[in-house]
Amino acid sequence: MSTHAEPTPVAPPPAPLEVRRLTVSYGARPVLWDVDARFPDGALSAIVGPNGAGKSTLLKAALGLIPSDAGQSLIEGRPVKAARDRVAYVPQRDSVDWDFPITVREVVEMGRYPQTGWFRRVARREGALIDECLHRVGMADFAGRQIGQLSGGQRQRVFIARALAQQAPVMMMDEPFAGVDARTEASILGLLGELRDEGRSIIVVHHDLGTVRSVFDHVLLLNVRAIASGPVDEVLTPETLRRAYGAATVTADDAEALWAG
Amino acid sequence: MGWLIDLLPLDYTDAVVVVGATLLGLTAGALGVFAVLRERSLVGDALAHAALPGVCIAFLATGAKDASTLLVGAAFAGLVGALLMVGIERTSRIRPDAAIGVVLSSFFSLGIVLLTYIASTDNANQAGLEKYLFGQAAGLLERDLVVMAALAVCSLTLVTLAFRPLKTTLFDPSFAGSVGLPVRVLEVLMTMLLVVAVIVGLRTVGAILMVAMLVAPAVAARQLVHRLSLVIPVAALIGAAVGVTGALISSRGELPTGPVIVLVAVGFVVLCVLAAPHRGVLWRARKLRAARRRTLAESVLVDLETAIHAGPPPTAVELAQASGRPARALRAALRDLDRAGMLARDGDRLYLSEPGAAAAHAVLERRELWSAWLEHGWRLELPDAREPDPTDLRASLGDEYADRLSALAAGGR
Numbered sequence: 001m002s003t004h005a006e007p008t009p010v011a012p013p014p015a016p017l018e019v020r021r022l023t024v025s026y027g028a029r030p031v032l033w034d035v036d037a038r039f040p041d042g043a044l045s046a047i048v049g050p051n052g053a054g055k056s057t058l059l060k061a062a063l064g065l066i067p068s069d070a071g072q073s074l075i076e077g078r079p080v081k082a083a084r085d086r087v088a089y090v091p092q093r094d095s096v097d098w099d100f101p102i103t104v105r106e107v108v109e110m111g112r113y114p115q116t117g118w119f120r121r122v123a124r125r126e127g128a129l130i131d132e133c134l135h136r137v138g139m140a141d142f143a144g145r146q147i148g149q150l151s152g153g154q155r156q157r158v159f160i161a162r163a164l165a166q167q168a169p170v171m172m173m174d175e176p177f178a179g180v181d182a183r184t185e186a187s188i189l190g191l192l193g194e195l196r197d198e199g200r201s202i203i204v205v206h207h208d209l210g211t212v213r214s215v216f217d218h219v220l221l222l223n224v225r226a227i228a229s230g231p232v233d234e235v236l237t238p239e240t241l242r243r244a245y246g247a248a249t250v251t252a253d254d255a256e257a258l259w260a261g
Numbered sequence: 262m263g264w265l266i267d268l269l270p271l272d273y274t275d276a277v278v279v280v281g282a283t284l285l286g287l288t289a290g291a292l293g294v295f296a297v298l299r300e301r302s303l304v305g306d307a308l309a310h311a312a313l314p315g316v317c318i319a320f321l322a323t324g325a326k327d328a329s330t331l332l333v334g335a336a337f338a339g340l341v342g343a344l345l346m347v348g349i350e351r352t353s354r355i356r357p358d359a360a361i362g363v364v365l366s367s368f369f370s371l372g373i374v375l376l377t378y379i380a381s382t383d384n385a386n387q388a389g390l391e392k393y394l395f396g397q398a399a400g401l402l403e404r405d406l407v408v409m410a411a412l413a414v415c416s417l418t419l420v421t422l423a424f425r426p427l428k429t430t431l432f433d434p435s436f437a438g439s440v441g442l443p444v445r446v447l448e449v450l451m452t453m454l455l456v457v458a459v460i461v462g463l464r465t466v467g468a469i470l471m472v473a474m475l476v477a478p479a480v481a482a483r484q485l486v487h488r489l490s491l492v493i494p495v496a497a498l499i500g501a502a503v504g505v506t507g508a509l510i511s512s513r514g515e516l517p518t519g520p521v522i523v524l525v526a527v528g529f530v531v532l533c534v535l536a537a538p539h540r541g542v543l544w545r546a547r548k549l550r551a552a553r554r555r556t557l558a559e560s561v562l563v564d565l566e567t568a569i570h571a572g573p574p575p576t577a578v579e580l581a582q583a584s585g586r587p588a589r590a591l592r593a594a595l596r597d598l599d600r601a602g603m604l605a606r607d608g609d610r611l612y613l614s615e616p617g618a619a620a621a622h623a624v625l626e627r628r629e630l631w632s633a634w635l636e637h638g639w640r641l642e643l644p645d646a647r648e649p650d651p652t653d654l655r656a657s658l659g660d661e662y663a664d665r666l667s668a669l670a671a672g673g674r
Contacts, residue, residue: 065438081441089439096433100298101483101492110429114440118425138645146487154646162436183639184646 013041014077016170016201017062022071024054024061031057035071035226039203040218044196046206046232049222050245055205056092056174058222063089063172075170085114088163090173093155098148105143107158108133111165133164137191153184160188164195171195171202178207189215209236263403275509278398280406282508282522283501285462285474288413290482290500291420291493292458293475295451297483298431302476303358304346304452307365309459309471311342313372316393316463317379326389328405332460335393339456342368372468396467396519398508409461416457419450420493427451428489465508467519474500477526484537503529552652554597559624561586561594562603565611566621574610630654630663633670640669 015038024032032054039045047055060066062073064080075083088111108130116126134140137157142150147158156176163171177185189211192202196217206212212219213232220229221236221244228240269276296305312335319334320326342364349360376390392400420427430437430447438444455475462474482496507522514521535543564584568575575583581591595611598604603617613621634641634649641662650657658666 060435063439065435084439084441087439089436091433091435091439095435097298097300100432101487101489102428102432103488106488107432110425110433110436113425113429118442119422138643138647140645142646151648154648157646166440183643187646 015039015074016041016076017172017203018074018077019058019062020072020074022058022061022073023069024057024066025069030224032061032068033224035222037220037226037229039201039220041201042196042199043201043217044192044215045201045203045218045220046212046216047203047220047222048206048209048212048244049227053223053244055222059089059172059174059203059205063087085166086168087170087172088166088168090159090163090171090176092174093152093159093176093178098150098155100147102147103143104134104139104145104147104150104158105130107147108161108165111162114166129167130165133161136164137161138187151181153180156180156184156188160191169200171200173202173204175205175207177211185211209241212236266403274399275512277401277403277406278508278512279505281398281401281409281465282504284406284409284413285465286478286500286502286504287497288409288416288461288500289458289466289471289474289504290478291417291497292454293477293500294479294482294489294493294496295427295431296455296475297479298489299451302472303361303365304343305455305459305475306472307342307346307361307368308339308452308455309463309468309475310365310372311338311368312336312459312463312471313393313468314338314368314375316390317372317375320379320390321375328402328464329408331393332408332463335463336456336460338368339459340453343452343456369468392467393463394467394469394519395517396463396465396470396522398465398518399512401464405464409464412457412461416454417497420454423447423450424490431489465504465518466522467517470519470523473523473526474504477523477530478503481530481533484533484540499529554593556652557590558594558597558601559620560584561591562598562613562617562621563624563628565604565613566618566625569613574607574612576609577611580611627652627654629670630666633666634658637666637669641666 018038020036022032022035022037023030031052035054035058037058047058049055057066061068061071062075062080064073073080076086078086080087109126111133112126112130116123131140131143134143137160139154139157139161142154147155150158160173160176163173176188180188192204193215196202204216206216213236216232218230219232219235221227221240223244227244228235265280266273266276269279271279293305296302315334315336315338316331317334318338319331322334323330325331346357346360346364349355349363350357353360355363376394379390426437426442426447427450429440430442430444431451434444434448437447458475459471462471466474478496478500479492481499482492486492486495503526504522507525508518510516510525511518511521533541535541538544561580561584564580564586565575568580568583577591577595578588581588584591586594595604598617601616601620603614603620605612605614605617631649631651631654634654638649641658643658643662647657647659654666655663
């Protein structure tokens with residue numbers, strides 16, 4: 001028996017995102033099946049799995065962007081509808097028309113609309129915040145550009161700047177590194193690390209197991225069902241990878257190689 | 262509306278035509294942007310065609326022939342058509358374009374059948390409904406104009422008020438949903454706005470060609486300006502200008518209004534698509550040609566510099582052989598270089614003038630910097646999202662990083 005007074009139990013911080021028994025299907029085909037997942041606070045988390053595993057669907061369903069058949073999604077312990085201002089969502093880059101008549105700065109301004117109001121003018125101090133967000137992703141010199149003139153990497157940076165402008169403690173990103181050059185990927189990964197160190201929780205749908213191992217703290221391995229989740233080194237074992245990617249495609253040697261990074 | 266008609270320095274009929282066509286152009290131009298940017302131009306077409314049976318049914322039900330009553334019928338039919346399109350898309354495996362085609366053709370056929378039936382009845386009132394096919398600007402009544410103006414003002418005010426939600430939904434529906442915007446509602450609203458635009462323009466342009474007034478001004482405006490907050494008003498202005506021009510020509514020449522307005526609109530769009538700065542086809546072609554020509558001249562300059570270093574100054578023929586360039590391209594490049602004062606000649610033999618030698622060195626330096634980037638660029642750790650431009654790496658990277666790159670390349674050797 002300890003003689004010290006027991007510290008009063010502190011409730012653990014609510015998970016930035018928790019889904020319980022989430023089931024989504026397109027037609028008769030289940031895309032997500034009974035998925036339970038809880039992402040840790042203040043961590044850089046990855047959702048990985050093979051093509052068609054439902055990674056993007058998980059984010060969209062968790063945010064209520066597509067209907068789910070069953071299950072529950074909680075952001076910081078509250079239902080999504082009550083917690084929209086706590087999340088910044090970065091959709092897949094291909095989901096928008098990049099020939100749309102809009103400038104880089106206007107896209108980032110969109111991140112402020114939910115807070116400044118959809119109908120009022122953007123106040124001057126908001127301008128400074130937007131400049132700062134652009135600066136953080138290295139796009140300060142591109143504020144007046146048409147988005148159509150940007151490279152793939154620059155477009156991704158603009159989307160991230162918009163998410164920063166939302167000033168939300170939770171960020172969810174859908175395949176931010178798909179089709180992005182190595183330099184941009186490295187620089188965005190660096191930025192995500194900084195944001196995590198500032199205390200934000202970041203959840204990224206990702207496909208590159210190599211960078212998951214070297215950069216991320218937590219991982220959810222998904223293939224329609226949740227295969228495993230937890231710290232990266234515990235989750236990405238040859239055994240779980242085979243279960244997620246299928247024995248036919250991942251031989252023991254491959255899995256070993258992936259596991260070794 | 263009377264004061265406006267009196268105010269115009271035109272006789273009464275022309276003044277009514279001008280006001281009607283202006284309202285049509287403003288509304289269709291501004292609201293058509295929402296069809297074009299969502300890649301839903303054909304929805305506008307289907308809504309316009311769907312209006313025709315609405316007009317006929319309203320006439321059969323009320324026996325009235327004034328535009329306002331008939332347009333209410335058109336609006337209802339448009340809404341039913343819109344709901345059907347969405348319904349077919351959602352519940353069956355029919356693709357959106359096919360759903361649009363089905364709704365468009367079935368509603369329009371129904372409209373034609375009803376028109377024919379009405380014409381066969383002995384209703385003294387029936388003459389004139391066929392105007393809704395191709396439109397007629399002359400013969401609008403003042404009180405119809407009042408209704409059209411009210412619709413135009415309401416819809417444009419709505420767009421102004423809801424501009425940010427509309428812009429956000431239009432550009433990025435997933436993001437809009439994630440911040441809690443009612444994306445479905447806004448999308449329905451955009452379709453409603455198209456119905457309103459169709460109603461305002463139907464009498465003037467007619468059901469068949471209404472889609473042109475939705476699409477053409479938006480396409481032209483998109484060529485000219487590059488922000489949504491400008492595209493909408495510019496499209497409205499283009500729509501108004503095109504509408505007035507076409508309606509006046511048609512009422513003077515006793516021509517059907519719809520086709521004339523559409524011809525004017527298409528003429529303007531073609532002009533914009535060809536000649537608009539930055540986006541125009543001709544503008545881009547000219548820029549590309551200039552760039553190719555410059556690249557060719559620079560390459561020949563370097564060839565010549567290399568040849569002079571290696572041996573006696575070459576003739577044009579020798580230069581062509583050594584570089585493997587077609588003789589015609591080489592001649593064109595030499596002409597350009599001559600004009601820029603970069604060449605000197607001794608009989609057939611070619612030399613570089615002093616500015617020519619300097620230019621050749623500059624080109625070589627740029628090429629060296631570019632290959633340094635390809636090899637060592639990854640070590641440079643650029644501080645922001647700037648991207649290397651192969652034609653002018655120094656300008657795109659900035660002097661500091663260009664120098665650092667040269668140093669890296671020199672050190673790596």
